[in-house]
Amino acid sequence: MEGVVEQELVLAARLGDEVAFARLIESEAPRIYRAVLAVVRSPEDAQEVMQDASTRAWRQLGGLRDAGNWPAWFRRIAIRQAIDRAGRVKRRQVREFNFGSIEDPGGPDPTAAWARHATVMEALAGLSAEDRAVLGLRYGADLAVPEVAATLGIPLGSAKSRLHRATGRLAAAMGDSHEY
Amino acid sequence: MSTDETILTPAERQSAEKLRTALHDIAAARPVRAGSGSFAPRSAHTRVVGARLPLGLAAALAVVLFATTALVVLPRQGSVGSQGSPSPAQTAGATLPGTPGHYIDGGLSFDYPPEWPVISGTDNGAEGVMYVVAVVGNGSWSENCQSGSQGSSSWWMNCGADIVTVPSGGIVVKVYRWGGGPAVPCRGDTQANATFGPNAVRQTVNGDVTSWEIRAPGNEFGQPNNIFVEAHTSDAKQLARAQALVTSFRFKPIEDGSIGCPSMSPDALTPAS
Numbered sequence: 008m009e010g011v012v013e014q015e016l017v018l019a020a021r022l023g024d025e026v027a028f029a030r031l032i033e034s035e036a037p038r039i040y041r042a043v044l045a046v047v048r049s050p051e052d053a054q055e056v057m058q059d060a061s062t063r064a065w066r067q068l069g070g071l072r073d074a075g076n077w078p079a080w081f082r083r084i085a086i087r088q089a090i091d092r093a094g095r096v097k098r099r100q101v102r103e104f105n106f107g108s109i110e111d112p113g114g115p116d117p118t119a120a121w122a123r124h125a126t127v128m129e130a131l132a133g134l135s136a137e138d139r140a141v142l143g144l145r146y147g148a149d150l151a152v153p154e155v156a157a158t159l160g161i162p163l164g165s166a167k168s169r170l171h172r173a174t175g176r177l178a179a180a181m182g183d184s185h186e187y
Numbered sequence: 188m189s190t191d192e193t194i195l196t197p198a199e200r201q202s203a204e205k206l207r208t209a210l211h212d213i214a215a216a217r218p219v220r221a222g223s224g225s226f227a228p229r230s231a232h233t234r235v236v237g238a239r240l241p242l243g244l245a246a247a248l249a250v251v252l253f254a255t256t257a258l259v260v261l262p263r264q265g266s267v268g269s270q271g272s273p274s275p276a277q278t279a280g281a282t283l284p285g286t287p288g289h290y291i292d293g294g295l296s297f298d299y300p301p302e303w304p305v306i307s308g309t310d311n312g313a314e315g316v317m318y319v320v321a322v323v324g325n326g327s328w329s330e331n332c333q334s335g336s337q338g339s340s341s342w343w344m345n346c347g348a349d350i351v352t353v354p355s356g357g358i359v360v361k362v363y364r365w366g367g368g369p370a371v372p373c374r375g376d377t378q379a380n381a382t383f384g385p386n387a388v389r390q391t392v393n394g395d396v397t398s399w400e401i402r403a404p405g406n407e408f409g410q411p412n413n414i415f416v417e418a419h420t421s422d423a424k425q426l427a428r429a430q431a432l433v434t435s436f437r438f439k440p441i442e443d444g445s446i447g448c449p450s451m452s453p454d455a456l457t458p459a460s
Contacts, residue, residue, distance in 0.1 A: 037214070124209030
């Protein structure tokens with residue numbers, strides 16, 4: 008989305024324009040959803056996180072000083088919501104992935120998609136939520152490392168090292184670490 | 188090849204690519220519901236200050252407890268927010284005797300008397316944004332909300348005044364965050380009318396309900412994300428303890444420089460005149 012258009016939408020949304028806000032969300036949701044999916048490892052939970060994050064963004068939009076910061080601001084809200092959700096799930100141990108319970112909207116078979124990638128998604132389970140977040144932002148949302156750093160609110164060097172370590176842990180969990 | 192990938196081993200790069208493919212593939216099979224209106228929470232215009240919980244959670248929080256003395260059931264109008272009358276300037280630095288309870292939740296913390304059970308604490312829940320930080324005291328409190336959904340991804344909620352029951356000589360204190368979608372312009376509104384310890388606040392009194400607005404770091408009064416402490420009591424001693432709670436209130440240092448008024452420094456306080 009063009010930066011100027013995006014800023015105009017932010018300003019409109021801050022004045023209560025829900026359509027403008029929906030457009031903002033739609034522009035950012037698909038990519039951040041993939042990052043959230045990496046963190047919570049459940050499309051159902053990821054949907055809820057996205058809803059929660061969008062609601063929070065709407066309520067707090069008045070506090071966003073610089074409209075140009077919208078993408079990073081929203082991504083940060085979403086990824087924090089995801090990390091928080093992942094922590095609660097781990098603590099309570101009450102939610103397990105259950106693809107079958109999701110209403111099937113048609114289109115590609117999500118169960119088959121999950122099965123195709125079961126190894127990598129299960130490997131994610133052995134990583135911390137923070138590791139999954141950095142991996143999800145980089146490889147799910149396809150953000151450049153500086154954008155990952157901005158989203159997580161950490162220095163660029165920290166983002167690089169965290170990403171490197173997380174990728175190494177993922178490779179080890181997948182049994183790929185010995186393949187080179 | 189981006190900078191981060193240059194430092195990956197072939198195996199790590201292979202894992203990263205598998206992850207990228209998996210996330211894109213699964214997301215394509217179960218795309219985020221981002222259709223028009225999916226993320227437009229219509230309730231934002233209809234909720235009242237301080238009544239913020241989704242119905243399910245609100246129902247879960249509608250607990251009646253710890254009414255150890257003869258209850259005087261007094262359904263009161265809660266959530267005065269900015270509705271009440273400003274009180275005279277006041278300065279206090281009271282602290283809580285004994286070992287107080289300590290509430291901490293991410294960005295903020297405060298102390299409260301150990302005799303005040305936590306009636307409700309933030310769940311940061313799965314249901315959505317939590318605006319009520321905590322409710323403590325020896326009465327009961329519940330929100331008064333109705334909600335529903337339309338389709339699979341749109342929802343609504345309407346809330347009335349809180350339902351608060353205060354026993355004789357008792358108190359209910361609600362700590363909540365005021366927020367809303369539309370922006371509130373910065374107007375230089377930082378003049379407090381009371382000071383409690385380090386917290387310069389705007390105090391309002393409406394009958395037995397006293398409310399203190401505490402500015403979030405970088406905020407002015409009347410802006411989103413400020414904290415309100417709302418005490419329901421007619422007992423002077425209980426009110427003093429609520430003031431001690433306000434005295435103990437602390438925000439976590441600001442993390443995100445993109446919020447707040449440009450003219451405000453996070454630590455700026457305008458004491459009561």
